[in-house]
Amino acid sequence: MYARSWSTPAREGSVGRPSFVTDHGLWDEERLAAAERVEAALDDVDYVRLVFGDPHGLARSKTLTTDAFRTVLRNGMNFSPGPFLFDTGHAVAVDFLGEHGIGVDEISGAGNFLLVPDPVTFQVLPGRGPRTAWVLGDEYLRDGTPHPLSSRAVLRRVLERYTALGLEPALGLEVEWYLTRRLDDEPGNQGNGFGLQGQAPRVAAVNAGYQFNLDAAYDTVAPITGPLGLYLQKLGLPLRSLEHESGPGQVETTFSPMSALDTADAMLLFRTVTKRYCARRGHHASFMSQPQLEAADPSGWHLNQSVVDTATGRNLFSAEGLSGGLSPSGKSYAEGLLTWARELFLLSVPTVNGYRRLAAEHALAPTRLGWSFEDRTAMLRVVGNGAGAHIENRMGEPCANPYLNIAAQLFAGLEGLQAQPTDPGPAAPAGPPQPQTVPQSLEEALDAFRAGRAARLLGAPLAACMTKLKESELRRYTAWSSEHPPVPGQVTDWEQREYFGAY
Numbered sequence: 001m002y003a004r005s006w007s008t009p010a011r012e013g014s015v016g017r018p019s020f021v022t023d024h025g026l027w028d029e030e031r032l033a034a035a036e037r038v039e040a041a042l043d044d045v046d047y048v049r050l051v052f053g054d055p056h057g058l059a060r061s062k063t064l065t066t067d068a069f070r071t072v073l074r075n076g077m078n079f080s081p082g083p084f085l086f087d088t089g090h091a092v093a094v095d096f097l098g099e100h101g102i103g104v105d106e107i108s109g110a111g112n113f114l115l116v117p118d119p120v121t122f123q124v125l126p127g128r129g130p131r132t133a134w135v136l137g138d139e140y141l142r143d144g145t146p147h148p149l150s151s152r153a154v155l156r157r158v159l160e161r162y163t164a165l166g167l168e169p170a171l172g173l174e175v176e177w178y179l180t181r182r183l184d185d186e187p188g189n190q191g192n193g194f195g196l197q198g199q200a201p202r203v204a205a206v207n208a209g210y211q212f213n214l215d216a217a218y219d220t221v222a223p224i225t226g227p228l229g230l231y232l233q234k235l236g237l238p239l240r241s242l243e244h245e246s247g248p249g250q251v252e253t254t255f256s257p258m259s260a261l262d263t264a265d266a267m268l269l270f271r272t273v274t275k276r277y278c279a280r281r282g283h284h285a286s287f288m289s290q291p292q293l294e295a296a297d298p299s300g301w302h303l304n305q306s307v308v309d310t311a312t313g314r315n316l317f318s319a320e321g322l323s324g325g326l327s328p329s330g331k332s333y334a335e336g337l338l339t340w341a342r343e344l345f346l347l348s349v350p351t352v353n354g355y356r357r358l359a360a361e362h363a364l365a366p367t368r369l370g371w372s373f374e375d376r377t378a379m380l381r382v383v384g385n386g387a388g389a390h391i392e393n394r395m396g397e398p399c400a401n402p403y404l405n406i407a408a409q410l411f412a413g414l415e416g417l418q419a420q421p422t423d424p425g426p427a428a429p430a431g432p433p434q435p436q437t438v439p440q441s442l443e444e445a446l447d448a449f450r451a452g453r454a455a456r457l458l459g460a461p462l463a464a465c466m467t468k469l470k471e472s473e474l475r476r477y478t479a480w481s482s483e484h485p486p487v488p489g490q491v492t493d494w495e496q497r498e499y500f501g502a503y
Contacts, residue, residue: 015068016075016114017142024144026116034119035073038135041122042066046130048122051268052115052137053151054083055462055469056350057401058502059272063132069117076114076140081107084149084465088351089498091195093472094465102464104148106141113147114140121265125273126234136265148461151403152264158407158457159260161414167316168308169410171263172390173255175270175398176299177287179221179278180249181206188501195476200500201284205293209248218244221251228277235273237266247297257304260406267402271503287398288503290356292496298357300366301396303409306389307333307417316417317389325373326382326389329417334371334380334391336416337409341369341379343452344408345438346445346470347400351503352477353495354397355441361489366394369436379438395438399503404458411457442477446470473498 021027027035042048048069051061060083064072084107085094094100096110106113115137122135139147146153162168180203192198207220218225225242232239238256245252258266271287278285290298307316307329317330326334349355358365364376371380371391381392396405439445446467455463480494 015072016077016116018075020076020114020140020144021074021116024140026138026140026144027119031119034122038073038119038122039070041124042070044131045124045133048072048133048135049125050077050115050117050135050137051272052079052083052139053264053268053401053403055149055151055401055404055466056088057151057268057399057404058083059268073117073119076116077137078112079115079139081110081113081149085110087195087469087472087476088502089195089197089473089476090193091472091476093469102149102468103461104141112142114142116140123235126231134269136268148459149465151401151407151462152261154458154462155261155264155403155407155410158411158414162307162410166310168310169260169413170257170306170308170390171260171406172257172304173263173267173270174252174302174304174392175254175267175287176245176250176252176301177271177274177285177398178247178249178291178293178296178299179206179224179251180204180284180286180291180293182279182282182284195472197497197501200292200496203284203293205248205295206283207248209250209295209297210246212246213243218242221249224278224281224283225251228274231273231277232270235269237270245297245299247299248293248295250297250299260410264402264406271398286500286503288495288499289351289354289397289399290491291500292491292493296491298365299398300357300394301398301400301405303393303396303406304383304390305393305409305413306391307413315387315389317391318386319389325385326391330382330389330391332416332419333413334382334416336412336414336419337380337391337393338369338371340408340412340415340453341395342439342445342448343454344412344449344457345395346442346449346454346466347404347408348396349439349445350400350442350470351397351495351499352442352473353491353499354399355439355445356491357397358438358440359489367437369438399499408457442470442474446474 045066048064049061051059054060085096087093096107100107117135117137124133139150141147183202188199207217211217229239229242240254240256243252275285290296319325319327358367366379368378370378372378373382379395383392393409486492
């Protein structure tokens with residue numbers, strides 16, 4: 001077979017900025033070494049999917065030929081700032097043609113930013129067909145400074161504070177999600193547009209549910225989750241368990257402890273490939289907290305966390321003596337989480353739908369702003385003792401931005417650790433919810449976010465951007481509700497269209 005030879009411009013100027021990584025000193029020795037390994041492996045790859053997590057926690061990508069990626073690896077890749085400007089329904093929330101009000105000049109006119117691959121995250125996706133690799137990128141302005149709207153950069157800044165103190169967080173993921181069976185292959189694009197999501201995928205439950213951890217219930221999802229688990233392990237993810245929860249087809253997936261950045265990267269990869277894997281097999285996976293599925297029980301994301309002294313390897317949360325419990329440092333960390341909870345709650349439960357899980361009828365909802373030993377109704381559940389002592393923060397929803405959710409909790413905990421030692425009081429007894437509760441709606445969480453100190457974590461530009469994104473989302477929901485009064489306790493069509501397909 002003969003193919004024409006097509007002339008192309010000089011490779012160095014074709015994408016990104018020539019020598020962008022080198023000129024701005026963006027990589028440490030670990031990444032320089034990893035880049036050499038990546039370059040050596042590219043002969044065995046057909047495409048590279050260059051990915052970043054947008055403010056909503058959704059993976060955005062470009063799929064590059066191997067030849068193009070050889071240049072992009074060190075030059076970066078031009079990306080449109082659209083994912084920073086659109087809300088969850090793809091409505092324009094940040095005015096890039098006028099006064100955007102977020103303090104990032106490069107947003108004006110929707111000019112490009114550069115996404116630089118992080119070679120440490122490069123991996124080849126298992127499966128047949130074109131050999132495709134996945135690599136996460138870090139967002140930069142054109143002058144080489146970290147992009148102020150980058151979620152991954154926020155988490156990096158928080159972790160730098162831990163490192164400076166000789167500390168390292170250890171995190172464990174527990175994620176609930178729904179596996180359903182697709183009823184058709186229709187794309188659901190009727191009526192779709194900017195801020196107008198098309199019909200959600202039509203699905204059916206895979207079982208009746210409401211036999212918690214019943215082996216027979218798991219057996220109904222195992223034809224999909226069993227091979228999925230093997231696929232996740234081939235990706236190197238430290239999968240620990242798969243189990244059936246209460247709802248019909250509700251699955252909980254847990255992972256062994258990881259470093260904080262690895263945990264966030266793993267969550268983004270896990271959600272993305274799980275949806276893709278199930279879709280290719282005639283099923284639909286959704287991390288929407290409460291889908292519009294008959295008898296659906298809300299899903300949560302529990303983040304297990306502890307802090308290790310890197311010099312000694314000691315768990316700071318471990319109390320001395322036989323009584324166990326939380327150490328003074330652990331209590332200070334918990335106090336930080338509680339003190340900042342309402343102001344940063346938006347980053348852990350960012351959707352209209354996520355607040356359905358916090359309603360009073362859900363007995364195990366983490367509605368109380370408190371901590372308790374082995375009590376699933378409190379926001380913070382203290383688990384284990386000795387070297388295994390850790391805090392399980394139960395407030396997150398599964399579709400939260402992993403970088404922002406994790407950064408918010410680590411930031412708040414560190415604020416508590418660095419404050420004067422305080423005791424958040426005795427562990428709250430089990431029983432009815434106390435008066436002090438977590439926000440009960442996106443509107444309440446947004447009010448607390450706007451009135452609080454979120455910019456200390458996010459920086460002023462991202463705090464302003466998140467405010468605009470969530471105001472737009474809430475405004476569209478409120479407008480829809482005025483014409484279609486919601487039925488109390490029922491998930492609306494708006495929520496199903498907005499979240500079920502994307503998340």
